Amino acid sequence: MMEFFQWIEESGLGIYIREDPWGFAIALSAHSVGMSFALGVVMVATLRALNVLKQVPIVSHANLYTVAWVGFFINLISGLALYASHATEYSYQSVFIMKLFLIIVGGVLFKKMIDAAAADGDNASSTKLFAFLSLASWLGAIVTGRLMAYF
Amino acid sequence: MTDDFLNTIGDSFLGEMARGYFWMWPLLENLHFIGLSALMGGLLVVDLRVIGIGPPKHIPMKPALSLIPFVMIAFAINLITGIIFFCGDPFRYYYNLAFQWKIALIVLAGANALWFWFGEHAKLSALPEGADTPISAKVIAGISLSLWIGVIILGRLIPYLE
Numbered sequence: 001m002m003e004f005f006q007w008i009e010e011s012g013l014g015i016y017i018r019e020d021p022w023g024f025a026i027a028l029s030a031h032s033v034g035m036s037f038a039l040g041v042v043m044v045a046t047l048r049a050l051n052v053l054k055q056v057p058i059v060s061h062a063n064l065y066t067v068a069w070v071g072f073f074i075n076l077i078s079g080l081a082l083y084a085s086h087a088t089e090y091s092y093q094s095v096f097i098m099k100l101f102l103i104i105v106g107g108v109l110f111k112k113m114i115d116a117a118a119a120d121g122d123n124a125s126s127t128k129l130f131a132f133l134s135l136a137s138w139l140g141a142i143v144t145g146r147l148m149a150y151f
Numbered sequence: 152m153t154d155d156f157l158n159t160i161g162d163s164f165l166g167e168m169a170r171g172y173f174w175m176w177p178l179l180e181n182l183h184f185i186g187l188s189a190l191m192g193g194l195l196v197v198d199l200r201v202i203g204i205g206p207p208k209h210i211p212m213k214p215a216l217s218l219i220p221f222v223m224i225a226f227a228i229n230l231i232t233g234i235i236f237f238c239g240d241p242f243r244y245y246y247n248l249a250f251q252w253k254i255a256l257i258v259l260a261g262a263n264a265l266w267f268w269f270g271e272h273a274k275l276s277a278l279p280e281g282a283d284t285p286i287s288a289k290v291i292a293g294i295s296l297s298l299w300i301g302v303i304i305l306g307r308l309i310p311y312l313e
Contacts, residue, residue: 025311029304035184036303040192044218055217056196056210063209067195142188143181150177 017085037071049131106137169239186228193222253305
């Protein structure tokens with residue numbers, strides 16, 4: 001496994017992001033803009049389902065999901081670039097592994113919320129439960145991502 | 152003169168608090184990141200609806216505009232956490248090029264928001280459903296999104312422009 005991570009780290013992309021003075025900074029900047037798009041939409045949609053933002057009709061959020069996908073793909077690409085630059089380190093970093101797990105869980109739960117709203121209605125307890133759990137997972141992904149600088 | 156002022160801020164209660172606990176700085180950073188995501192989420196709905204591009208154009212105008220207080224709350228979270236960061240390390244921020252530009256863009260975004268609120272908000276609220284928005288409102292909304300994306304990028308660049 002370690003050889004594979006080393007191979008990633010020594011790839012052209014890994015070397016560029018790590019060693020170019022602007023490589024890491026540009027990838028990080030893109031990563032924070034993508035985060036604000038994806039997490040912003042997740043927050044508005046889940047907080048609406050939880051009746052915190054009461055005014056917006058929940059069905060309308062279907063129209064916002066493509067914006068969240070734009071943010072997600074910005075972060076998938078910039079995230080892969082950041083990962084490549086320190087693959088041997090990040091692959092064994094517990095907060096990074098937790099972050100990946102929380103992104104997958106948060107994504108699945110967000111889809112569950114959308115499905116529950118369609119099947120059981122906007123105010124169904126199942127919709128609210130999935131909204132709460134999805135929001136918690138995504139906030140956890142922000143926190144674990146930020147804590148990569150500390151652990 | 153300026154340095155005396157920065158020293159006073161650094162020695163203030165907020166400055167001591169920001170540096171006083173090992174968990175305080177990462178806690179504030181996390182709140183700042185959550186706040187910026189909430190701010191952008193609300194802005195995307197409002198500004199893309201006003202511009203009338205992308206999927207949010209299908210959201211009715213009044214509910215979209217009703218997210219403005221949510222954006223203000225998110226901004227308040229980041230203003231407060233941002234002030235504490237500044238007090239915790241005033242010399243670092245004050246002389247940092249990325250921070251200086253970031254503050255300039257926030258001031259411009261604030262002026263732009265006032266222009267929107269006093270110049271366009273009433274017109275937009277009164278717009279019949281399905282009607283196109285005035286070009287002036289579209290321009291303000293486009294400037295708003297561009298400035299805030301710039302603010303996020305410059306904030307992230309603070310450690311790299313020292």
